[in-house]
Amino acid sequence: MRYRPGPADYRPPRPEPLAQRPGLLELLTRLRRNPLECWSAEFFDQPIIHIKLPLMNAFVVNEPGAIRRVLMDNADNYRKDPIQRRILSSGFADGLLSVEGERWQTQRRMLAPLFSKRTVNSFATAMLNAAERLADEWTRLGNGAIVDIAAEMTLITLNVLAMTIFSDGIGEDLNEFRSAMNTYFGVIGRIGALDLLGLPPAIPRPGGARLRRTMGYFEGIIDEIIEKRRRRMSASGSEQPSDLLSLLLRALDPSTGQSMSLAEVRSNVLTFLSAGHETTANALAWSIFLLSQSPEWRAQVQEEAERELDAPVDCLAERLIATRAVVEEALRLYPPIAALSRTARRADILGDFYVKPGSLVVIAPYVLHRHWRLWDRPDVFDPARFLPTARSAIPRFAYLPFGVGPRTCIGSSFALQEATIVLAVLMRRFDLKLMPNARIWPMQKITLRPATGVPMRVASRGAQIGTILLA
Ligand code: HEM
Structure with missing residues (x-):
């Protein structure tokens, strides 16, 4: 039986599912405007749906057993499809997100230690410091200042990545780097007619020249940083930065003992920046928006942050239980990667299809x-689903913000730790109120983001920062 919401339930904004599937022309228009507006009601109700596109068959799969088959048990039969590869990893052809087969296996093995629990935990202080710095900037703006939370979260997640990848600095203007990132996302994000018709990625897409220029800019900066770091690492006696770049340069293929090529190191740095930046920023922006609509959860998160943030930083994110539940619920309602797609290499059976x-x-x-x-x-919106007592009721394969199986997100613990810590710091220090005229609307443009930002009024709560954090 379909659920009817009660009066106390908060239902955050989303496009109403269409009564019927759109025809091809309407589908293209909607895909261009906002892919979230393409889904009709049957997709939210049926386990598997078959769609006939001009040059291919497509299946939208919601059945947990079939998802398990595609992404885990028979994953070898399902390659990342050209649309997803073009969009998620355009230009970073040698990075983990893009490579396939044996090359992927080798890279994944080499990169796993960079995202181990211990390494991620070691970045907690950098994450805390970045959040406190942003909070100091907001405080300097004065009580009642208006900020766009979506833009601010994009800035802080880029700062956190810059600090954890290049702890000795990016060596260039971070703003210029950020605006190049925006160009990059703006150009690659469109699913157009050429994609839907199944034309190969080699056929030029609009914006290709701009994309190549942006890539050239990134490559120049990153290569310079790598070169400098290599020299520093080979100079005996100099202190070595302990960050993702050093780990990347030291990573060895366990079977051959070889390190990564320059192209692979560069592609992976860019992959981490692009895969970890907008995604985590959206998780944070949606979490803050959702909390602004829920006084009960806001109070719980603030109380938890006051209790936990002054304690030692070790395992901090694990103690921020309510805060993390809010982040996980935001990732449920607005998953930054709204769709994953694969191409079947050989025939298969999924459910009855x-x-x-x-x-x-x-x-x-x-x-x-x-x-x-x-x-x-x-x-x-109900973060209680993710509290430890309730979590086991969520069916496995029904909640996949980070994917699942061999190609699951390598940065998931990094992202969850970062979002939880940043959210706790900001909620502890500020009351954030949505501007009354703001229209918050989800839009899928590579990632699922608030279409026109999240304007909020920032009022300081007067809490003092734990001095240990900035010592
Ligand atoms: C809330 C934040 C994030 C979300 C929602 C997210 C989501 C995802 C998803 C869904 C995939 C799987 C794609 C597929 O199966 O086709 C993925 C893969 C990946 N993610 Fe994330 N991600 C996030 C943060 C990060 C961070 C912080 C990093 C790195 C610093 C990162 C690096 C990667 C990489 C390298 C892959 C490719 C893994 C592989 O193919 O082996 N992600 N991510």
Whole structure:
């Protein structure tokens, strides 16, 4: 039976599912405007849906067993499809997000230690310091200042990555770097007719020349930094920075003992920056927006932050239980990667469907996370689902903000730790009120972001920062 929301339930904004599937022309228009507006009601209700596109078959899969088959048990049969590869990893062809087969296996093994629990935990202080610095800037703006939370979160997540990858600085203007990142995302983010018709990525897409210029800019900066770091690492007696770049340069292939090529190091630095920047920023922006609509959860998060933030930083994110539940609920309602897609290499069976070789298989966390058969009150904001006592009720493969299986996000613990710590610091120090005229609307443009930002009024709560953090 379909859920009917009660009066106390907060249902955050989303496009209403269409009564019927759109025709091809309307689909293209909607895809261009906002892919979230393409989904019709049946997708939120049916386990698997078959769609006939002009040159291929597509399946949208919401059935946990079939998801497990595509992303885990039979993952070898499902390659990242050209649309996803072009969009998520354009230009970073040698990085972990893009490589396939043996090359992927080797890189994944080499990169795993960079995101181990211990290494990620060692970045907690950098994350805290970045959050406190942002909070100091907001304080300097004066009580009642208005900020765009979405833009501010994009800035802080880039700062955190810059600090954890290049702890001795980026050596260039971070603002220029950020604006190049924005150009990059602006150009690669469009799913157009050429993609839907299944034309190969080699056929030029609009904006290609701009993208190449931006890539040239990134490569120049990163190569310079790598070169400088290599010299520093080979100079005996000099103190070595302990950051992701050093770990990347030291990483060895366990079977051959070889390190990564310059192209691989550069591509992976850029992959971490691009894969970890907008995604985590959106998780934070949505969390802050959702808290602004829920006095009860805001109070819980503030009380928890006051209690935990002055204690030693070790395992801090694990103690911020309510804060983390809010982040996880934001990732459910607004998963930054709204859809994953794969191409079947050989024939397969998914549920009652025969999947021909070459078929496109889409697993859309945005749809899956709001599926009527898998979730209780799917459109309602309720972080309690993610509290330790309730979590086991969530079916495995029904919640996939970071994907699952061999290609699951390598940075998931980094992202969850960062979002939890930053959210706690900001909620401890400020009351953040949404501007009354703001229209918050989810839009999928590579990542699922607030379409026109999140303007908020910032009022200091007067809490003092723990001095240990900045010592
Ligand atoms: C809230 C933040 C994040 C979200 C929602 C997210 C989501 C995802 C998803 C869904 C995938 C799997 C794609 C697929 O299966 O096709 C993925 C892969 C990946 N992510 Fe993340 N990510 C986040 C943060 C990060 C961070 C912080 C980093 C690195 C610093 C990162 C690096 C990567 C890489 C390298 C891959 C490719 C893994 C592979 O193919 O082996 N991500 N991410």
